[in-house]
Amino acid sequence: MESSGADGRSPAAGATSGGTLSEAAGHAADATEAASNSAALDVVARSGFAVMALLHIVIGAIAVALALGAPGQAEPTGAIEQLAANPWGPAVMWAGFIACAGLSLWQLSEAxxxxxxxxxxxxxxxxxxxxxxxxxxxxxxxSFAGFALGNPGDSGDSTRDFSTAVVRSPFGVPALIGLGVTVVGIGVYFIVKGAGKKFKEELAHFEGTHRGRLVSGLGVAGHIAKGAALILTGLLFVIAAATNDPGSSTGLDGSLKALQDHPFGPALLAAIGAGFIAYGAFALLRARFGRM
Incomplete structure (x- = not known):
């Protein structure tokens, strides 16, 4: 005689039901993945890459200006502020928001x-x-949306507020140290990727062409500069945690401006700025020709 479960159904029926649910979830995930591969999201994501590339170029230019003694904020909000200052500011801000939101969704589907x-x-x-x-x-x-709505933010203030919130959380200082170490690790990854030219597969379109060397040079300089900036930013998180002073964690702008107090700081700041411009140029090519 066939046994049955507590709900009166046989084990085979339960297994079939579980299998059906699993298959349905799989079909739903496949359908969602197919939707994420749509041409529309591809175009918006590429636009997002282009926007991020432009921000890197502006941040790099601000960093070079800082090295020469000019004021400015070498961070995303500082770059967005520069873009918002033109007559088409509001339209550019909303376009930037849509592009970055699409790129964020695309990366989420990648993850x-x-x-x-x-x-x-x-x-x-x-x-x-x-x-x-x-x-x-x-x-x-x-940040783009904030500027479009007339509520501009400041990355340095946001980073300080975030660091303070982390320190006051149950995990406190170890969590902030862990975050700093993670950012440093990402910076090291960028340097290794740049030095080893492991970005070439992203722009195979130029492989074997006369422009390939230029693209490769931009990629090497850009990845190494961005990696160095991330390492400096991560170290500020670690130092802020070690000294129990979360207010000293000021993000990218603070980490770059900290270089000004060292003997070779301005030269290094200018080099990092030039590297950011190179990375932005590389990223523009990535937005247009890179595989998605």
Missing amino acids: TLRARHLPRRQRLAKLVSSGFLSIAYGSVGL
């Missing part, structure tokens, strides 16, 4: 939907890297 078929270790790495980028691009998109 979740498209990573489903990867081996476990690669899936976890993709979740961390693309998930972090999704949050970062979404944050920049919100």
Whole structure:
């Protein structure tokens, strides 16, 4: 006689039901992944890459100006403020918001939907890297929206507020140190990626062409400069945690301006600024010709 479960159904029926639910979830994930591969999202995501590239160029120019003694904020909000100052400011701000929001969604799908078929270790790495980028691009998109609505923010203040909130959380100082170490690790990754030219697969379009060397040079200089800036930013998080002074964590702008107090600081600041401009130029090419 066939046994039945507590609800009167046989184990086979329960297994079939579970399998049906699993299959339905799989079909839903496949459908969502197909939607994320749409041409419309592809165009918006590429636009987001272009916007981020432009911000890197402006940040780099501000950093070079700082090295020469001019005022400015070498951070995303400082760059967005420069873009908002033109007559088409509001339209540019909303366009930037839409582009960055689309890029954030695309990175989110990279972290979740498209990573489903990867081996476990690669899936976890993709979740961390693309998930972090999704949050970062979404944050920049919100900054664009803030300027469009007449409520500009300040990345340095936001970073200080965030650091203070982390220190006051249950995990406190260790959490802020962990965040700083993570940012430093991402910076090291960028330097390794640049020095090893591991970005070439992103722009295979130029492989073997006369322009390939120029693109490669931009990629090397840009990735190394961005990596150095991230390492400085991460170290500020660690120092702020170690000294129990979360207010000293001032983000990218603060980390770059801190270089001005050192003997070779202005020269290094100018070099990092030039590297950011190179990274922006590389990223523009990535937006147009890179594989998605």
